[in-house]
Amino acid sequence: MATDNQAPIDQPPLRSQSLLYGIVGQETRQVTRQVPADEPPQLPVNAELRSIGKPIRRLDAVQKVTGTAKYTFDVQLPGMLYARQVVCPWPHAKVISIDTSAAESYPGVRAVHVLETLLQTARLRDPEAEARNKYPTVRFAGQTVAAVAAETQRIADQAAKLVKVEYERLPHVSELVAAMDDEAPIVFPGPVEQPSTAGGGGAPEGLPQKGNVRGPNFGMPGMTPTGDIDQGLAEADVVVEAEYRTQVQTHVPMETHGIVADWRDDELTIYASTQHTHSVRDEAAEYFDLPKSKIRVISDFTGGGFGAKYGINNFGLLAIHLSQKAGAPVRMMLDRREEHVSAGNRPNSLQRVRIGAKQDGTLTAIDVISWGTGGIAGGAGIGFCYNALYPCPNMRTEQYDVFTNAGPCAAFRAPGQVQGIFSLEQAMDELADRLQLDPIMLRERIDTKPTDDMLARAHERKIAAERFGWDRRRPPNSDAGPVKRGMGMAQAQWVYVVSPPTTVEVRIADDGSVSVYNSAQDIGTGTRTVLAQVVAEEFGLDAENIGVYIGDTRFPWGPPSGGSRVTASVTAPARNAAYAAARDLAARLAPLFDDADPDDIFFAGGKVGVRGNEGAARPLKEAAKEAKFGEISKLAKRHDDYEGFVLSGETSISRHGLGGVQFAEVAVDVETGVVKVERVVAASDCGRPINPKLVESQVIGGIIQGVSYAIYEDRIMDATSGHQLNANVDQYRMVGSRETPEIEVLLIEQIGAQSSTDARGIAEASNVATSAAIANAFYNATGKRIRTLPMNPANVLAALSA
C-alpha cells in the first residue's frame, strides 16, 4: 500500500458526554464518552431524522440506467491511443532478450515499452539473487513483459504479437500441495516480503521461509498463540478435528482493471478503475518521481473491484510510460483473460482444525494450521476469525503462504476471513452436533467477547432464526428421496475499520446551494448517496439537492474502498463539516430574522427560520441572496472514535467489529451431486444504517458472491502447462439469475456512540458466513460434511461417499 497520508491527527480538547448506546428497538442505554469538543451533538435514532436512515434512491441511478455514467472503460480523449500488453506464455522463465523493432515499425504503432520493474508480486528480501538479470523474472503464465500503444486497439493487438521475446524456461509448480514438497521447483530463489494493500492481504515482514513455504505467520497483533494447546485438548470432553480445503476464486469485476494515462509536460492525469484514487496517485508519484501535486487521478465510476483494484499495477506502469513516450493519452484496459490471470484472486487454503470443548460447550482449545497459495504474492492466510469470534484460553492459528507459479492474489472481499469462517463455523456446527446442542444454543454460550458485534449477533440470531423458521429444522438426512433438503446457520465477524485522515469539504454557495467534496471513489456501494444524505440532514434539504463531487484527487483526501471503511470514514467528517457550515450559515442569516440568536435558526424543507416563530420561515435560496455572505467552505476530518482504536493510523481498527448471522436452506441431489441454495436469511448490522436500501443491496450482493464461491467458482490451473484453463466467464462458473436463491435481509440499527454518525461498513461482513451456512445446511440435508469447496458435483459426490 503506497499511500502514506499519515499526518498526525490533531487531538482537540475533549468533553465528557452522555450518549445513547445500543440496538434501537431492543436495549438502549446512556454511556459516558470523551468526545472531541468540536464534534456536533449526537444524532437521534434514525426514526427521528429526515434524510439519514431513509431508503432514498441512489443518486447516480439514473446515470447508470441510461448509460450516461462514464467509467474509465468509457473515457475517450482526443488523440487517445490504445495499448496492449505482451504477456509471457510460460509459467516460469528468465527473459533473455526482447526485440521490439518489428512492433515499433508497424504502421500505427506510436510507442513500445518494456517493463523494468514488476509490481504485484512478493519481493526478494535480498535482491542479489536476480540482480544481474536485465528483466524481471517471469513467474506465472500471463505475466506482463512489455506493451505497445497504437492508434487503434486492433493495431495494438497485432503489434503486441510482433514483440520478440527470448525466454529461458525454468521448472514450474502451480499447485498448492505440490509446491509444499521439499523437492518442488522453487518459485523465488530466496525469502520474500509482501506488504498488504488497503484491502488487506499481505503478510508481516521477516517471516522464515523454506522453499516455497513462508511462515509461520500468527496473524495480526493480538493473534499470538496463548495458553497450552495440548493441555486444552486434554481437558476437553469432545474434540472435533478435520481438514478443510477451499479453492482459488477470481474477482471478476464486470469492468476489468484499467487506466487511461495522459502525460503532459506539466501534469499527469490518470483515469483509473480503482478502489482508491489516492493509491493510484501515490504509486505514480513514487515510480515516476513526480510531485503528488502534479498528478491528478479521476474515477467517476468504478465497475466493481471487490478488493483487487489498488495502485497503478504493471499495466498502469506501462500505460504511463507509453503515454510519456508517445506524447498522447493511452488507454490500457485488461481483457477478460488478463483480468482472471493477472489482476488478483482469493488464495486457496488447506486448513487443519482441532477444537476441544467441555460438555456444556466451553471451549478449551482452538488449534488451526493453514497453508494457502496466492501465486507469486503473499497473503494467503485465513483471516482473524478464529481469534475474533469465540474466546478460548488455549489458542493457536498458524498460517503459511505457499508460493506457486500463478498470478498474484489480491485482497478479496474479507480476505482470509471467508476461508477461515468456512472451517470455523463448520467446526462449531460439528461441535454442537457432538454435544447435542442446538447450534444457536452453542453460540449463545461461546459468543461472549465484550464487543458491539457480539451484542449484534445475539440479537441477530433471534430475529433471523424466527424469520427463517429454524424451528422447522429436522435431524440430519431426514429426506428419503434423492433430493435432500436441509438448514444451516453460520456467524460472521469483520473488523470495523476507519481512515481518520479522511477530510471532507462542504461548501455553501451564495445562492444557498450546498455541495460536498471528497476524493473517495464509488465502486458501487453508494458513496455519493450517503454523503448527500448526511449533508442534507444538517440543512433540512433533500439529498438530491446536494451537489456531490467525488472520485478525484483534487478533492480532500478520501479513504480506500477496502476493509468496509468508506461509509464509516466519510460520513463523520461530512457531518462535522456540514454542521460547522450550517452553524456559520445560521450566524450569517440571523440578521435577517431580527438578529435572532443563531442557535435558534433552523433549516427545514428548503427553508430557514427561527424556532418559536416557524411561520416566518422563508426559502433558503431567497434568504441567502439577501444576506450576500459570499461562499462558505468548511473542511473537517474524522476524529478517532470516541473510545479510541486498538490500532491507530491511516487504517484505524476498533476493538468492536461487525457481526451478522446467516441461515441457509439447500437442496442436495445425492445422485447427481448438484447443490441448489434455495433460501438465505441474513441478519446484518452496520452501526447506524445511513441508507437501508443501499445496505440491503450490498448484503444481497455479498450473499450472492458467497453462494457463488460455495457452489460454483473455481480457478482451474493445468499443472503441466501452468495455464489457467478457465480464464473467461463462460467456463469460470458464477451465480446467474437462475442460481440466485431467495434472499431476505434483516437490518438492525446499532448505535455505537463512537462518532458523529455512528455509521459502519457492511460489504465484507455480508459475504463471510454464507459458505459455512450452506455447508452446515448440506450436513443437515445429507448427514455428511462437505469440507471441500466448491460444492460442485465432483466434490459433493466425494463427500457423500466418504
Place this chain on the structure above:
Amino acid sequence: MAESSRSHGPDGSVRSGISRRTFLKHGGTSAVGAALLEAGAAQAAVDSSMQDGANEVLGPGPIPIDLTINGRRVPVQAEPATTLVDILRNHLGLTGTKIGCDRGACSACTVWLDGQPASSCMTLALDARGRSITTIEGLADGDNLHPVQQAFVEHDALQCGFCTPGMVMSCAALINRKPDAGIEDVKAAISGHLCRCGTYPNIFAAVLAVASENRRRGT
C-alpha cells in the same frame, strides 16, 4: 478490453491464411463472431463463397456502412470486420453499451436489433445494416425513462452499474414483448447476463413491479 481483438490483422487477413476479404464475400453470413468460427467452418464458408461468384467483395479497408441507431440514420466508415459494439463505442461515442467479455458470454453489450436483444460484441456491424438498432442511450423517451429503467432506479437494481445497461435492455425487451411477465420470464430473460455485484433479486423485483403495474392497468 480488446474491443476488436479478433483473430485477424488490420490488413484484413486472418491467421489461418483465409483472408477476411474472401470470408466476407459471403456477405455477413450471420451474427456469429469470427473469433468463434472454427477453422473448418471458416473453410466451409470460403468454399461456398467460391461457388457464388456474384457476391460483392468488401474490404479489407474501411467501407461505408449505413446503420439506423436509435431512430436515426447513421452512416459510418469502418472495416468490414468491425463489430457493432466497436462502432457504437469507438466510432460513435455511444459508450453506454459495455463490454464484459467480448465473446458472447456476459451480455453486458446487449442492444436491440429490431426490438430483439442481441450481443453487440458478437454482431458484425455489417449484419446490422437494414435493422433498427436501439442502444441504452435510445431507450428513454427524452426525459421519460422507460418503465423498466424507472423501476431499476426505484428498486436499486444496480450497484456498480456496469452490467446495468445490458440488463435494462434485456428486461425492457421482455416487458415490451410480454407486459405481464412473471418471475421465470425475468430469470430467463437475464440468464445470460452476469452481474458480479449481485443485483439479481432487485432486478427481479423491479421488472415484476412493472409487470404487475401493467396487469393492473390491463395492458
